[in-house]
Structures are given as C-alpha cells and as structure tokens.
Amino acid sequence: xxxxxxxxxxxxxxxxxxxxxxxxxxxxxxxxxxxxxxxxxxxxxxxxxxxxxxxxxxxxxxxxxxxxxxxxxxxxxxxxxxxxxxxxxxxxxxxxxxxxxxxxxxxxxxxxxxxxxxxxxxxxxxxxxxxxxxxxxxxxxxxxxxxxxxxxxxxxxxxxxxxxxxxxxxxxxxxxxxxxxxxxxxxxxxxxxxxxxxxxxxxxxxxxxxxxxxxxxxxxxxxxxxxxxxxxxxxxxxxxxxxxxxxxxxxxxxxxxxxxxxxxxxxxxxxxxxxxxxxxxxxxxxxxxxxxxxxxxxxxxxxxxxxxxxxxxxxxxxxxxxxxxxxxxxxxxxxxxxxxxxxxxxxxxxxxxxxxxxxxxxxxxxxxxxxxxxxxxxxxxxxxxxxxxxxxxxxxxxxxxxxxxxxxxxxxxxxxxxxxxxxxxxxxxxxxxxxxxxxxxxxxxxxxxxxxxxxxxxxxxxxxxxxxxxxxxxxxxxxxxxxxxxxxxxxxxxxxxxxxxxxxxxxxxxxxxxxxxxxxxxxxxxxxxxxxxxxxxxxxxxxxxxxxxxxxxxxxxxxxxxxxxxxxxxxxxxxxxxxxxxxxxxx
Numbered sequence: 001x002x003x004x005x006x007x008x009x010x011x012x013x014x015x016x017x018x019x020x021x022x023x024x025x026x027x028x029x030x031x032x033x034x035x036x037x038x039x040x041x042x043x044x045x046x047x048x049x050x051x052x053x054x055x056x057x058x059x060x061x062x063x064x065x066x067x068x069x070x071x072x073x074x075x076x077x078x079x080x081x082x083x084x085x086x087x088x089x090x091x092x093x094x095x096x097x098x099x100x101x102x103x104x105x106x107x108x109x110x111x112x113x114x115x116x117x118x119x120x121x122x123x124x125x126x127x128x129x130x131x132x133x134x135x136x137x138x139x140x141x142x143x144x145x146x147x148x149x150x151x152x153x154x155x156x157x158x159x160x161x162x163x164x165x166x167x168x169x170x171x172x173x174x175x176x177x178x179x180x181x182x183x184x185x186x187x188x189x190x191x192x193x194x195x196x197x198x199x200x201x202x203x204x205x206x207x208x209x210x211x212x213x214x215x216x217x218x219x220x221x222x223x224x225x226x227x228x229x230x231x232x233x234x235x236x237x238x239x240x241x242x243x244x245x246x247x248x249x250x251x252x253x254x255x256x257x258x259x260x261x262x263x264x265x266x267x268x269x270x271x272x273x274x275x276x277x278x279x280x281x282x283x284x285x286x287x288x289x290x291x292x293x294x295x296x297x298x299x300x301x302x303x304x305x306x307x308x309x310x311x312x313x314x315x316x317x318x319x320x321x322x323x324x325x326x327x328x329x330x331x332x333x334x335x336x337x338x339x340x341x342x343x344x345x346x347x348x349x350x351x352x353x354x355x356x357x358x359x360x361x362x363x364x365x366x367x368x369x370x371x372x373x374x375x376x377x378x379x380x381x382x383x384x385x386x387x388x389x390x391x392x393x394x395x396x397x398x399x400x401x402x403x404x405x406x407x408x409x410x411x412x413x414x415x416x417x418x419x420x421x422x423x424x425x426x427x428x429x430x431x432x433x434x435x436x437x438x439x440x441x442x443x444x445x446x447x448x449x450x451x452x453x454x455x456x457x458x459x460x461x462x463x464x465x466x467x468x469x470x471x472x473x474x475x476x477x478x479x480x481x482x483x484x485x486x487x488x489x490x491x492x493x494x495x496x497x498x499x500x501x502x503x504x505x506x507x508x509x510x511x512x513x514x515x516x517x518x519x520x521x522x523x524x525x526x527x528x529x530x531x532x533x534x535x536x537x538x539x540x541x542x543x544x545x546x547x548x549x550x551x552x553x554x555x556x557x558x559x560x561x562x563x564x565x566x567x568x569x570x571x572x573x574x575x576x577x578x579x580x581x582x583x584x585x586x587x
Contacts, residue, residue, distance in 0.1 A: 038126060038127070038191025038192060038578075039060070039063060039189060039190055039191050039192075039576060039577070039578040039579075040190075040191065040192045040193075040194060040406075040407065040576070040577040040578070041060060041061060041063070041190045041192070041193045041194065041574065041575075041576060042194045042196060042411075042532050042554075042556060042574060042575035042576075042577070043056065043193070043194070043195055043196070043556075043574050044195065044196035044197055044198065044224075044413065044532075044534030044535075044556050044557050045196075045197065045198045045224070045534050045535065045557040046195070046198065046199055046203070046206075046209060047198055047199075047200070047201055047202040047203045047206075047226070048199070048200060048201060048202055048203025048204055048205050048206035048209065048253070048256070049202075049203035049204075049205070050203065050204070050205030050206075050208045050209050050212075051205075053205075053209050053212075054212070055089070056574055057186075057190075057193075057212070058088075058089040058090070058186055059085070059089050060186065060189045060190045060576070061574040061575075061576050061583075061585040062576070062583075062585050063189040063190060063576060063578075064085055064088050064089065064119075064185060064186065064189050065081070065085050067119055067122055067123050067185070067189055068081050068084055068085055068088075068119055069081065070122055071118050071119050071121075071122040072115075072118070076115075084112070084115055084116075084119070087112060087116075087178070087182060088116070088119070088182045088185050088186065089182075089186075091178055091179040091182035091183070092179060095175050095178060095179070106169050106174075109169050109174035109175075109178070110165055110166075110169060110174075112178055113165050113168070113169075113174065113177060113178065113181070114165070116178060116181040116182065116185065117147050117148065117161075117181065119185055120148055120181055120184055120185050120188065121148055123185055123188035123189050124148060124188055126579070127188070127191075129149065132145075132148065132188070133145060135184060135187055135188065135217070136184065137180055140176075140177065140180050143164060143168070143177075144177075144180070144181070144184070146161075146164060147161060147164060147165075187217055191218065192218045192219070192220075193213075193216055193218065193219040193220075194219075194220055194221075194222070194404070194406070194411055194532070195213065195219065195220070195221045195222070196222050196224075196411050196412070196413055196532055196533070196534040196556065197221075197222050197223060197224025197225075197226075197227060197412075197413025197414070197477070197534045197535060198224030198225070198226045198227060198413065198534065198535070199213075199221070199224070199226070199227055200226045200227055200229070200230045201226040201229070201230075201244075201247045201248075201251075202247070202251050202253075203251075203253070204253050204255070204256065205256075205260075206230075206256065206260075207256060207260035207261060207388070207392070208260075210392040210395065213395070213399075214391075214392075214395050219399060220399055220400070220401070220404055220406070221396060221399050221400035221401075222400065222401060222402065222403060222404055222411050222412055222413050222534075223396065223400050223401070223402055223413065223447075223477070224413040224414070224477060224534065224535060225413070225414065225469060225470050225471075225475065225477035225478050225535070226247075226470075227396060227400070228447065228466050228469045228470060228477060229243055229244060229466070229467075229470045230244055230389075230393070231393050231396060231397075231447065231450075231451075231466055232450065232463060232466030232467055232470070233383050234383055234384070234386075234389050234390060234392075234393040235384070235393075235450045235451055235462075235463045235466065236380050236383060236384045236463065237450075237463040237464065237466055237467055238314045238318075238376055238380060239311065239314045239315050239318050239467040240463075240466060240467050240470065241376075241379055241380060241383055242307055242308075242310050242311035242314050242315075242376075243311055243467075243470065244257075245257065245265070245268070245303075245307045245379070246304065246307045246308050246311055249286075249300055249303045249304035249307060250284075250286060250287055250304055251286065251287055252286045252300060254300065254303065260388075261386050261388055261389045262386060262388070263379070263382045263383065263386060263389075264378075264382060265303070267374075267375050267378055267379075268303060268306065268307065268375055268379065269299055269302075269303055271306060271371060271372070271375055272299070272302040272303045272305070272306035272307075273299065273302055275306065275358050275359055276302045276305055276306060276356070276358070279302070279305070279356050280301075281301040281302055281304065281305045281354075282353075282354070283305070283353050283354045283489050283490060284301050284304040284305045284308065284489065285301070286300060286301070286304070308485075308489060309357065309359060309360070310368075310372060310375075310376065311485075312332070312333055312366075312486060313333070313365070313366050313367070313368060313372070314376070315330070315331075315467075316331045316333060316334075316365070316366035317366055318464060318467065319331055320366070321464075322464055324428070324430065324431070325468060325472065327472070329482075330482060330483075331366070332345070332486050333360065333365035333366060334365050334366070336352065336357075336360075336362075336365070337349075338355070338357075338360075338362045341355045343490065343491065345487075345491075345496060350491045350492075350493055350496065351491075351492070352490050352491070353489075353490050353491065353492060354489075354490055359372060393451070397448065397451060401444060402440045402441075402443055402444045402447075402476070402477070403437075403440050403521070405521055405522065405523065407577070408523060408526050408528050408529045408530070409529070409530050409531070409532055409577070410517070410518060410521050410523055410529070410530070410531045410532070411531075411532045412440070412476070412531075412532075412533065412534075413477055413533075413534045413535050414475070414476050414477040414478060414479045414533075414534075414535040415476055415479035415502050415504035415505065415508075415533075415535070416436060416476060416504055416517050416520070417435070417439065417474055417475075417476055417479070417502055417504065418502060418503045418504045418507060418513075419503060420503045422503075422507050422510070422512070422513050422516065424436040424516075424520065425474065425502075427439050427474040429442055429443070429446070429465070430461060436517075436520040436521075437520050437521050437522075439476065440476060443465065443469060443475075443476070446461060446462045446465045447462060447465065447466055447469070448462070449461065449462035450462025450463040450465065450466055470483075471483040473502070477535070479501060479502040479504060479505065479535070479536075480499040480500055480501055480502065481499055481500035481501075482499055482500070483499065484496065484497050484498070484499050501536075505536065508533075508548060508549070508553060508555075509548055509549065510549070511549040511550060511552065514531060514548075514549045514552045514553050515552075517531065518531065518552070529552070530551070530552055530553070530554060530582065531552065531553045531554070532554050532556060532575060533553060533554065533555045533556070534555075534556060534557045535557055536555065536557060546573055546584060547584065551582070554575055554582070554584065556573040556574065556575050556584070557573070573585065573586055
C-alpha cells in the first residue's frame with residue numbers, strides 16, 4: 001500500500017471507526033447516487049440588477065412553475081396555478097393583499113397550506129429526508145416534517161394533517177407557515193446555484209446581491225472581469241479603485257460606495273467641484289436611467305470627469321512600472337497636443353472633444369498633484385479598511401474561481417484566448433508563458449496572492465495583475481484588443497472606439513474548437529459535456545442564438561443589465577440543468 005493511500009485510510013478510520021459505521025456510510029452514499037439529479041441554476045452578468053436577480057432566484061427561472069404543473073397537472077386552472085406561483089415567489093406581499101380582499105381568510109389559509117405542502121412534497125422527493133430536514137427552519141422543523149413526510153403509522157392521515165393545519169390557523173400562525181413553506185419550496189427547487197461572473201457594476205445593488213449570495217444554501221462563482229476589478233480595488237490597487245468609482249459615477253450609482261459600503265467620497269467631490277467649476281463636463285454624461293436632481297447630476301458629472309483623469313494618470317504610472325505588460329500604446333495623455341487641442345493616435349490626428357484639464361501638467365501628464373495624491377491615499381485606505389467590502393471579497397475568494405468543472409460542465413466568464421487558427425494563445429506573465437487551463441490557474445494564483453501573499457513584491461504583482469485581468473487583450477475575462485475608455489470620452493470618430501474581439505468569438509461556432517477547449521479542461525470524450533459562457537451579451541433581436549455547436553456551448557449573457565437591454569432585446573438568459581436535461585430560459 002502506498003504511503004498516501006495509507007494516510008488517507010487512517011483519516012477515514014477516525015471518522016468511521018468500525019465496519020458497521022463504514023458500511024452504513026457506503027449504503028447511504030450508494031442510495032444518494034441513485035436519487036434524481038438535483039437542479040442546478042446558472043446565472044451570469046447580473047451587473048448589480050438586484051430586483052431582476054431576486055425575482056429570478058425566487059422563481060428559479062421557471063422551476064417553481066414547472067413543479068406546480070408536475071404536482072397538480074390539470075386539477076388546477078391556469079389562473080390558480082399562477083396565483084399559487086406568485087404566492088411562492090412573494091409570500092409576504094401576497095398575504096397582505098389577500099388579507100385586505102378575502103372575507104373568509106381562514107378558508108384561504110387552509111387551501112393554500114394544503115397546496116404549498118403538496119408542492120413542497122413534490123420538490124423534496126429527489127432529496128434524502130436528512131437533507132430536507134436540514135433545510136427546515138429550526139422553530140418550524142417538527143411540524144413541517146410531520147406535514148411533509150408520509151406517516152405510515154397513522155391510519156387516519158387525513159384527519160391527522162387536518163388537525164395540525166386547524167391548530168396552525170387557530171393560533172394565527174398560518175401566515176408564518178405559508179412564508180416558511182414558500183421559502184422552503186424556493187430552496188428545494190434549486191439544489192445549487194452557479195454565478196458565471198460579473199456581479200458588480202452598472203446596476204444599483206451589487207452589495208445587496210452579495211449579501212443574498214452569502215446566505216444562499218449552495219453556490220459557486222466564476223469571477224468576471226468586473227468582479228476582479230472590485231477585488232483589485234478592495235486589495236488597494238489604485239487603478240482598480242479609480243475604475244470602480246468611475247463606473248459607479250458613469251451609471252449614477254455612487255450611493256453603492258457611499259451608502260452600500262460606507263466609503264467617503266466627499267474629498268473627491270470637493271476636489272471635482274473645485275477644479276471643474278463652470279465645466280459642463282459634456283463628455284461625461286451618465287448612462288442608464290438616472291433620476292437624480294440637477295445639483296446631484298452636476299456633482300456626478302464632475303466626479304465622473306475628475307476620477308477619469310485620475311484613472312488615466314494611475315494607469316499610466318502602472319504601465320510604466322510594468323513594461324512587461326506591453327501596454328505603452330494605451331498611455332494617451334502624453335499624446336495630447338495641448339496647444340492645438342488634438343490627439344495623435346497611430347498615424348492619425350484627431351480633434352479632442354474636451355481640453356479642460358486643469359490638473360494635467362503637459363510636461364509630466366501622469367504625475368499626481370499633491371491634492372490628488374492625498375485624495376487617492378484616503379480612498380485607498382477607505383477601500384482596504386471597509387469591513388463589508390472585505391467580507392464580500394473574502395466570500396468571492398472562498399466560493400469563487402476563474403473557471404469551474406462541475407457535473408461535466410465547464411463554466412467560465414469571457415473567453416479562452418486563441419489565435420486566428422484556433423490554437424490556444426500563449427500569454428507571458430512575469431517571465432513565464434502559459435496557455436489554456438494553465439493560464440487560468442496562473443492568473444487565479446496571482447489574484448489570490450494579491451490578497452494573502454506575505455512577500456510584498458508578490459502581493460504587488462497580484463494586485464497589478466487584477467487590473468491586467470480587467471482590460472488586457474490577453475486576459476481571458478476581457479477578450480478584446482483594447483478597452484477604449486479614453487477614446488470613447490474624448491474622440492468623436494467611431495473607428496477609434498472599436499475594441500476588437502479575440503478570435504475566440506469568431507471560432508466558438510466551430511465544434512472542433514469547442515471540443516479542443518473541453519479537452520484542455522479534461523472533458524474530452526464525455527458525451528454530456530457542455531460549456532456555459534458569460535460576458536458578451538447575446539443580441540436576440542438580431543437573431544443571435546445562445547446555443548451553439550449542437551448544444552455544446554451555451555452563451556447565457558442575455559442582458560440582465562438595463563443599460564444593455566436596448567441592444568439585446570431581452571432581459572437576460574438563465575440556464576437550468578436538472579434530471580431531464582438542460583433548459584434555457586429567456587426573460
């Protein structure tokens with residue numbers, strides 16, 4: 001026997017000290033393996049849209065309604081089924097409405113309790129009794145277990161259950177039990193949740209989503225580039241901090257930072273109002289539906305411009321510190337002709353839309369003023385010291401990865417970097433070359449180092465690489481030639497805004513390419529292997545299909561973000577994987 005096997009068996013013997021206990025566990029595990037597959041729920045690119053996220057989570061992308069259909073068939077009308085589904089999604093709100101309108105409320109309680117118990121029983125059939133028991137709230141567990149589990153020793157079951165329900169109603173506890181049963185059904189219809197990247201940015205509630213995920217019974221996360229950007233900000237990387245604030249300002253969501261995380265933006269606001277007084281900041285208009293008043297809008301615009309200039313300065317300094325990133329072409333401040341108001345880009349010269357840069361020194365445009373350095377130091381301290389933000393990032397580190405292989409499905413956000421011929425692209429990180437799975441593993445290792453490395457040099461490399469992951473052309477989470485933030489703000493010519501996608505996005509329609517990726521991640525030869533991919537919105541209104549390569553690839557970013565829905569013509573895709581197969585839901 002090999003030493004490793006011997007150590008493993010010794011550890012097992014501590015948990016299962018006798019033949020009887022070991023045999024019992026083998027019997028238990030064998031039985032569990034023969035239960036129907038638990039339902040997996042895939043969401044991606046939620047982008048802070050908490051209301052949409054919450055609704056999809058409550059209805060399980062239609063899983064609740066499917067379970068109602070399974071349980072009641074044709075014995076309930078469609079309107080009764082819809083009413084029951086609404087009760088399960090929003091029990092507290094529904095109860096309040098019914099209490100105002102229903103004269104015989106006790107009768108309604110009884111009917112709904114019977115129906116909810118039936119749905120809960122149906123939803124619990126694929127699980128062991130132990131698993132269902134653990135899902136029950138402690139104070140309701142005994143009664144609910146009696147209602148949900150068959151009682152063979154009770155001859156008159158109908159009378160037995162009716163007595164329990166009558167007592168619940170008589171004690172004015174029916175509403176509480178309806179809420180608990182509804183939440184139990186929501187939990188049982190989804191066994192495991194996958195978030196395939198981009199919880200943060202654009203929408204108003206990423207912090208609320210993170211709170212909800214931290215309470216969820218079973219979840220994993222594949223980091224998106226926006227998530228890694230926030231991770232970099234929480235680790236204290238200035239470029240990431242500036243990008244996070246800029247995006248919040250651009251979408252009118254600075255209250256995420258101020259109210260959600262308690263980060264003080266007053267010094268930045270004072271700096272912006274002072275330096276850009278009288279500047280309309282017309283190049284920095286807000287995106288999405290913004291309802292702020294005129295004064296708030298003015299402050300937002302000025303913060304938006306101020307933090308953008310700080311970002312370009314910080315990024316210029318980082319690019320100079322890391323020449324190995326080969327990003328000198330993205331440093332554009334020194335290319336501005338301050339006398340003529342133009343920018344030299346490649347062989348062309350373009351007219352700048354805005355030339356009011358009171359804090360830029362034409363001779364040293366990437367240098368911070370003393371005021372700017374002080375503000376950035378305070379912001380850096382605020383991000384690193386924010387307890388709630390750090391809790392959220394620790395959760396992302398604990399439950400998250402750059403990719404995941406789960407039940408023969410490969411999950412990742414973005415793309416697997418490729419060359420035009422379909423071969424895996426080689427990427428150099430700090431002197432070593434990686435491609436495919438090895439690239440993901442190396443990047444994840446550095447991201448984690450950015451938080452926990454003892455060696456300060458390695459920690460700094462990890463922090464800088466989180467910004468690299470956000471926008472570098474070789475980043476699997478970005479997958480474009482460049483991030484044209486500067487050009488989109490300051491140049492009118494559309495050709496300068498083009499970012500260009502990695503060849504992956506032209507090649508992922510080819511089955512041999514997808515097979516190559518599956519093989520790279522150890523899923524070759526598996527007939528039921530799939531890739532679930534987020535990051536680039538599927539434009540359904542243009543006829544684009546989210547299912548590619550004979551069902552081997554699912555691109556499920558349909559546009560949760562309201563800012564994208566005009567482009568996509570849809571409010572998001574989600575994916576359900578249960579014992580019947582894969583089901584794509586369009587919202």
